[in-house]
Amino acid sequence: MSTIESDKTESKTVNFDETNLSPTRPSGDSENDGKIVFLLKAAGGAPILKKKKWALPRSKTIGHIVEFLKKYMQLDVEQQKQLFLYVNQTFAPAFDTTIGAVNDCFNSEGILVLHYTFTPAWG
Amino acid sequence: MHTSLDDKEITRELWQSRLPICFILSDEDKSKINRSESPEPLYLMLARQSYFPCIIEKLHRYYSTYFKENLNDTTNYVNFANLWLEYESIPLKWHYPIGVLYDLYTSSLSSTSSYLPWQITVHLSKFPESEIIRFLDKESIEAHYMSTVKEADALKHKGQIIGDMQKRDHKQLWNSLLQDKYDGFWNINNKLMSYTENLQYFRYIPFRIYILDKPFIQKLFSPYDIDEEKWMTLNDLLHFVLNHEVQCEQLTNEKKILNTNINDYQVIIHGIQPSLQTPIQWLSEYFSYPDNFLHICLIEKRS
Numbered sequence: 295m296s297t298i299e300s301d302k303t304e305s306k307t308v309n310f311d312e313t314n315l316s317p318t319r320p321s322g323d324s325e326n327d328g329k330i331v332f333l334l335k336a337a338g339g340a341p342i343l344k345k346k347k348w349a350l351p352r353s354k355t356i357g358h359i360v361e362f363l364k365k366y367m368q369l370d371v372e373q374q375k376q377l378f379l380y381v382n383q384t385f386a387p388a389f390d391t392t393i394g395a396v397n398d399c400f401n402s403e404g405i406l407v408l409h410y411t412f413t414p415a416w417g
Numbered sequence: 418m419h420t421s422l423d424d425k426e427i428t429r430e431l432w433q434s435r436l437p438i439c440f441i442l443s444d445e446d447k448s449k450i451n452r453s454e455s456p457e458p459l460y461l462m463l464a465r466q467s468y469f470p471c472i473i474e475k476l477h478r479y480y481s482t483y484f485k486e487n488l489n490d491t492t493n494y495v496n497f498a499n500l501w502l503e504y505e506s507i508p509l510k511w512h513y514p515i516g517v518l519y520d521l522y523t524s525s526l527s528s529t530s531s532y533l534p535w536q537i538t539v540h541l542s543k544f545p546e547s548e549i550i551r552f553l554d555k556e557s558i559e560a561h562y563m564s565t566v567k568e569a570d571a572l573k574h575k576g577q578i579i580g581d582m583q584k585r586d587h588k589q590l591w592n593s594l595l596q597d598k599y600d601g602f603w604n605i606n607n608k609l610m611s612y613t614e615n616l617q618y619f620r621y622i623p624f625r626i627y628i629l630d631k632p633f634i635q636k637l638f639s640p641y642d643i644d645e646e647k648w649m650t651l652n653d654l655l656h657f658v659l660n661h662e663v664q665c666e667q668l669t670n671e672k673k674i675l676n677t678n679i680n681d682y683q684v685i686i687h688g689i690q691p692s693l694q695t696p697i698q699w700l701s702e703y704f705s706y707p708d709n710f711l712h713i714c715l716i717e718k719r720s
Contacts, residue, residue, distance in 0.1 A: 328669035
């Protein structure tokens, strides 16, 4: 059962792979073919990802990233329910928020940092 | 920014504003009822500022009675998690305030000029997985609400005010909204509307712009131009946002580029078309929803 919103044209991209959410060259550029570059960091004891730096088109949503992490980290059903994604270490945006909107408001010196955790860390 | 006591009355008016809504069970679900009579339409007056999950139990109770008698059926046809609402073929998102959904969709889609009571179709099956998120429990809408308030405060005050509040203050915001207690709400919300860092305005205005068939748009926008020493208006905000969004679209080679001509849109907040010359700081203090965001609907005029 998917609880993620995605627009109809993209329903076939459920098997999120790295062509969608691609690790970037560590160039430090904030713009990457118009993609948003962001860091995924673990918090609250969540396992750490080998790749920290990722890039996504602006129109992709927080829901896409959560869905990707569930598969990428091979979470079990209970962990999937508990996965939270935080901005600024303060709030968890709704799943239909685009990464473009989050970036425009909350990137810090050109880089956007998202924290993932299995507990509502900053709830 | 100069404001008067009378302006506060506006927040009370907005708090009290209600929408008459008529809920009708979908034909498909009606056909599964094994009683002779099918449910009458259900009429409710709902606060624009509220959320549909706050009345989902009422809907659930109402329709359950029509399916109860089928004792052999243990599948429990009326299941919370399968319930969804639809208007003009659009599944309604649970986490948008009711007033925002109404303003965005009735103005854009209705074929008639009179939309009231707002007719919404209730579905108990065939959940549109790919389009909306399931409603899980009452706690999740509360968590969503609090998260949005925190986001707003991150923009307005770097999160300082919400961070200094007690957990019970957070609870009071949500419970006052649920129980329709204006004074209880504003006792706490006044703090969120104050200024920090010796400013006379918010650092950035929490706002979201809704346009049909697009994800909502959100950007950083300061209500005061220090260089020009001038208060920014709703018009300034829209001009900035639309043009910035188009630049982003061009960068990513979007095919359909947004219309940036403000005159081609109806600008609606709380069902009202405010003057475009209204200072955005004033709007943020008096016209925000209880989640502290200005939810602005842009309805493209039909030519």
